[in-house]
Amino acid sequence: MTSALRVVVLAGGVGGSKFTLGVRAALLRRAAPPATVVINTGDDLWLSGVRLQPDVDSVVYALAGVNDTQRGWGRTGDTERVNHELQAWGSGWPWFTLGDLDLGTHLARTGWLREGLTPTQVLARMSQRWPLGANLLPMTDSEVDTWVVLEDGSRLHFQEWWTRHRATLVPLSFENPGISSAVPAPGVTDAIARADIVLIAPSNPVVSIGPILAVPGVREALRATAARIVGVSPIIGGRVVRGMADVCLTAIGVETSAVGVASHYAARSAGGVLDAWLLAEEDAASAPIVAGLGIHPVVAPLWMTDADTTADIVDAALSAAADLRA
Template sequence: MASSPRVVVLAGGVGGAKFTLGVRAALARMGAPEATVIVNTGDDLWLSGVRLQPDIDSVLYALAGQNDTERGWGRAGDTERVNAELQAWGAGWPWFTLGDLDLGTHLARTGWLRDGMSVTQVVHRLSQRWPLGVRMLPMTDSEVDTHVVTAEGRMHFQEWWTRHRATITPLAFENPGIDQAQPAPGVREAIADADIVLVAPSNPVVSIGPILAVPGVREALRGARRVVGVAGVIGGKVVRGMADVCLTAIGVETRSDAVAAHYGARSAGGLLDAWVMAEEDAGLAPAVAARGIHPVIAPLWMSDADTSEAVARATLDAGTMMRGSFS
């Protein structure tokens, strides 16, 4: 049997970008085809007349080796001269920094969108600048920005996340218009053709959640050959960001087994066949198994390229162990 799987990754944010780097390295070592990465576009926004796609850019810059690893966002070596001028004019958000190089990406994207390109076409064009080693797809071509409902009113997710640092209690997360959205061209086909779909250790609520909310995506995943998720919670704490606040808002405890239960077992109408959990959470494996999800224990800290690849390899192995070699 062949041992070169066709892989799809659902991803968003810095955790998704790190995991995707690991998947790329693991597949290259196996001699496997390039992965397709379906990226969240729920945190996109318009600002100062340009279209920003933070998760798309996080994955793009990471794969291109252009990301700022110290800040965790934006381009390496960027400057903020234009941002300072915008703020001097009272334009944009003073608490949301646009780097000069990053702004170049946003201007290019906005120009292409206004010329009539779809989001999928723009992402493809952006992907041509650097050898990424994966195929990137947006989850949808529709604008379905994430809004946060709070007792103080509704605000864009980026305002809640960046300005308020998730300190205002969220009551709900919404993506207006998502009920009428469709998966981007190629999304359903990529899932159908994949030997294994990997759910990255991204924020389950605002990174993976919007992807799953696009009509047709869950149905495509239920028909996938196998789906393996990776926990972004280790020892009862989120690895990065404020995902615990998001989980609490939807009634999910910040525990690896609780997040697995949130996604659910495919055998019970959910998403997962297997769930890769941290060694620190090995004691929760029986609870995951009781849900009908196969638990796999592995080191999950992605501190560098080698550990990211090891996490990806463990996730790929989880799919192999369940149903034998890839065909």
Template sequence: MADVKVTVLAGGVGGARFVRGLRAALESEGADITVVVNTGDDLWLSGVRLQPDIDSILYALAGVNDAERGWGRAGESERVSAELREWGAGWPWFTLGDLDLGTHLARTGWLRDGLSYTQVAERLGSRWPIGVRLLPMTDTEVDTQVVVEDGSRLHFQEWWTRHRAVLRAVRFENPGIDGATPAPGVVEAITGADVVVLAPSNPVVSIGPILSVPGIRGALGDAARVVGVSPIIGGKVVRGMADACLTAIGVETSADAVARHYGQRADGGLLDTWLVAEEDAALAPGLAAEGWDVRVEPLWMTDLERSATLARAAITD
């Protein structure tokens, strides 16, 4: 698969593990890998700009991530967060590691110097030999807001991290996204790829905001081939509270329901091929009867080798 061009739409830990596996699978073949990353999780906190999904993927590719916690840097200290709590600043339940805070400070300084989010991502990615191009979905700030049952609004990070998605969500919104445009290079990366992969990331708050940026869904319609990897294994989410997100938009927590949520390109949806886990093999005949190109693969990314095997399966026609 020499010189193959692959573009991945991704966010969160699942996206980071998949992209790391993809790089490992193709590292000896001169592949061109672009990752379009969700920025709906972004926020301003204590005067600095945080981009959790960008950083999760960056740290994983650089090999400096905290694999046990699933976020932040390995070998962290938390002296600054402790001091912020003493001052009553920031969110006491949202801990920023000192190394991670260095990234946020660098990003914020560059933004205040006039760089775009795309330029900042490029500069961050140049520190380590990460082997892929990271692109934010847009240079526009479109943070995710969660409307809960009593009508109040929370930033996604407050709903997710502080309340652990226990408050029933009614809907998710990205204020300003209707006026956003894809970041430079995003549309070209999608339409110019040999294959585009929707990573096994949260379909609602990781992949959803990317698809909501005007122009990106249309670009997928012009892509050579679009493959999706189920984030649901055996009827359960792999990590986090994606089931609460799916419930809020009326989608069952199952591999076939998420497939139908994305839809087949032949019927005006997004996907040409859908990968489901071996634990969900019983769902494959039903999807196939609906016209899906559905494939059963081992989806657990418990180590780099398994992640690489899955990534190769996803991009193989």
């Protein structure tokens, strides 16, 4: 590995934001340039007149060191006076909390969007406030919110299904209206084409990574790049690390296991997007099965307990890519 190492990360959700911290730390160890992080925007929404981008904000706040690590979302030390006032007016969702500092972000974003800036330009402007140590891009500038189709045929916005109902309503499928006509945000496919390594974060494969891969042109760019593509399993010992990814996987017919997710992404040699796959030590026995899928298996500790341990995970992924190149 050289200092010219070019890394692209596909990420979303809290798992993705934690992983980006590890990527930044690992690249600093190697004196490598900052990674380009392509962030899921499939769970964005309009609420109380402002545009929310939960995954974008999670990554920005984490890299800035201002995220609330206890709740797992929003700003640390935030208050909720405006949120209470909105609820008193019957505005918004009473079960969806908007912190005051968080609302400042949403208001700034919405104002810039109303002025004509694209989401890519808005994110570039947001990135100027703090030294983030990464180049951030939305997956697309199009609005492609995620909707959940339930057993009775009704549809809910993903945030209502996830936050209000805690994924207890059985989903039949997930939809991103308009995604078939979306295009990758400026810089996304170029970054993938120029990359040495593409990392798929241990984010929810269905609603965090899935929308990124569904943007027309992204899968094609991944299949065409000379970079090695290494994914990190979000499943450890047959269990999800965080959230309700198992419900999402079941809905699309994928087993909740490291092998199941690896098979879902599939090997590039078989038309998928993976060259290598990091499995947890708890899943070491599955390595031969992953190899049988045409994907190089790497067993490593995968618990992201802090930035240093997460950097070790990233180091394992970077080493796997180097081994494949050699």
